[in-house]
Amino acid sequence: MSDVNARIDAEVKNNDVVLFMKGTPQFPMCGFSGQVVQILSYIGVPFTGVNVLEDQEIREGIKAYSNWPTIPQLYVKGEFIGGCDITREMFQSGELQQLFEEKGIAVKQAS
Amino acid sequence: MAMDAHEIERMIKAALPDAAVEIRDLAGDGDHYAATVTSAAFKGKTRVQQHQMVYAALQGNMGGVLHALALTTAVPQD
Numbered sequence: 001m002s003d004v005n006a007r008i009d010a011e012v013k014n015n016d017v018v019l020f021m022k023g024t025p026q027f028p029m030c031g032f033s034g035q036v037v038q039i040l041s042y043i044g045v046p047f048t049g050v051n052v053l054e055d056q057e058i059r060e061g062i063k064a065y066s067n068w069p070t071i072p073q074l075y076v077k078g079e080f081i082g083g084c085d086i087t088r089e090m091f092q093s094g095e096l097q098q099l100f101e102e103k104g105i106a107v108k109q110a111s
Numbered sequence: 112m113a114m115d116a117h118e119i120e121r122m123i124k125a126a127l128p129d130a131a132v133e134i135r136d137l138a139g140d141g142d143h144y145a146a147t148v149t150s151a152a153f154k155g156k157t158r159v160q161q162h163q164m165v166y167a168a169l170q171g172n173m174g175g176v177l178h179a180l181a182l183t184t185a186v187p188q189d
Contacts, residue, residue, distance in 0.1 A: 032179070068159070069166050069174030085182050086158045 004061035012075040016105050017047035020062050021072040025049040032084035033072040039091045044108030045100055077103050113141025114177050119169065126168030127152050137181065145181040153186045 012018050017040070023029030025037050025047070040047050052059035052071055063069055066080040074081045076099060081087065090096040100107050116134040123132050123146075130150040137143040146165075153161040161184035166173045173180060 063174065067163060069171075070179075080159060082159050082162070086162065089158065089183070 002061075004057045005065060008058065008061055008065050011048070011050060012078045015048040016077055016103070017045055017100075018050060018075040019047050019072055020050045020052055020058070020075075022051070022053050024051050029053060030071070032070075035084050036072050036074060036087050039087055039096070043091070043097060043100070045105060076100070076105070114172060115141060116144065119144060119146065119177070119180075122170065122172075123148060123165060123168045127164065131187070137179070142178040143181075144177070144179070145183075147183045147185065149185045149187050151187055153184055158184065 019025075019033075019036055019040065021028060021030070021033035021036065023033055025041075028034035028037050037049070050058065052062065059071070062071070062073055066073055068080065068083060070083055072084055072087075074083070074087050081096075081099070082090070087096065090099070097107065116136060119134055120132045124130055127148070127150045129152070130148050132149075133147045135145045137145055148165055152164065156164070162182050165182060165184065169177065169180075
């Protein structure tokens, strides 16, 4: 496995919820990344943000890793969930909250 | 660099001949579109797989020439 793939693999396997994004959770640098950060923050699930803008190798490697051409990319327990559209669709239908429950990931439901 | 809506529709239909494709230009810059694609080929596929089928139809333009495509996929009601 190439170096970048191993690095990505470690990231998604060692963290329950990982968001490969442009910018950081505190300062998203792209509307789509920002939308997913808002959804995860609203649900109140802790997550790891990986800023692809700081690492060109990961920025390209992640697209091959998941066979998905764009950023952001959300991973839960090592599984690729989707980009901004799918995450939003799942959030609106309640599937995202259900997924966290099924995977045993604690969420602090926003009041 | 940008793509126009007809080009996107043509490419999707070339790969998914039965697809119904509806495209809205979000920003008027040829770079930000919303598309709804309905095809029987999506039946039994996860959302990620359905979207990957559409991205494959766009032959690498997605994420490059075409910066943003807000995509919704659906299976036709029987």
